[in-house]
Amino acid sequence: MADDKSVRNQLLAVCLVLLYVLDVRICFCEENASDEFEEYLLCRQCGLEIAKASDLNKRPSRAAHRQRNDTIAGVDGVLIQLFKNPQENFFEVITAETANVQQHGQPYRQDTWWPGFSWRISICPRCGFHLGWFYEPFAGQQAEEQTFVGLILDNLLYQKYADNLLVVPKSYRS
Template identity: 55%
Template sequence: MAAFSRGSVTSATSALKLLTIAVLICSEETVLATDDEWDEYLLCRQCGHEVTKATDLKRVASAQALRQRNDTILGMPEILIQLFENPAGRAFEVITTKKADVTKFDQVYPGDTWFPGFSWRIAVCPKCGQHLGWSYEPHNHEHGKKDTEETFLGLILDHLIHQDYADSLLVIPKMYRS
């Protein structure tokens, strides 16, 4: 049986106390982390800009949809995906979100809306200009004013990409691999 001196036991006890303090500090920092740090994003498929996050997805059903289905997106179950067709005959699968980092055109269109009672404006990626969808606001909304609980965005699913999938596409050159 190995013999331990009083000094080595004291050192081990001190090390254990320091380790416990370090774990508590790390745990405290994790608790203080904001939701944004851990949220998953949908990115612009063209340039990779972070467009919207999982916690901002919002279910807004429309009777104008040609078809509706639910799917899991960004780990969020039961996300409503709706198929719409514009007057030119082009079809879009759209998800809705309460906010997104997009640039909204100034022109507001009250007609040909997929969401009755709402006017729309075109929304594009602020980085590359790719058409990402539409911003919707109530007809009586002061156009150009701050978004409210009633405003939302319809984003074209095919123009977005999940951040994890985008990360998997990045290839490390052989010369940097170990």
């Protein structure tokens, strides 16, 4: 019995050393990576790649209760806006030119946060998690504006953060 515990402890020590070496190599690669590496925002529920950081854009709305700029996934000055829906729920929303989302339902004109745009719920194409809203100019309206996606910040995960998560089996926890 004692030998089993000793072997398990040695194996754990070897695994921890290997994880440390791997972490050092990853940090080295990240520091020396070229600018060609594209950061993604992932679905917080299943990890699917949803939007490229380079597709984030500023689309201000007068319906926002509050606005702030922040750095998200390596992009400086991303506009984060706080909105409240008719059910009194608050959402911090960022906008993107495009995103890997599935549109759900018919477009709605009422209660839009961007005048002149109708909206549809956007969900993750893999797991169906609510990620935000797809906006398009009102039908029949000649608009210079293009479609865009409003993404709920709390329902996304930064790829860089997700890549650094470490899951430890319960048997190794003290």
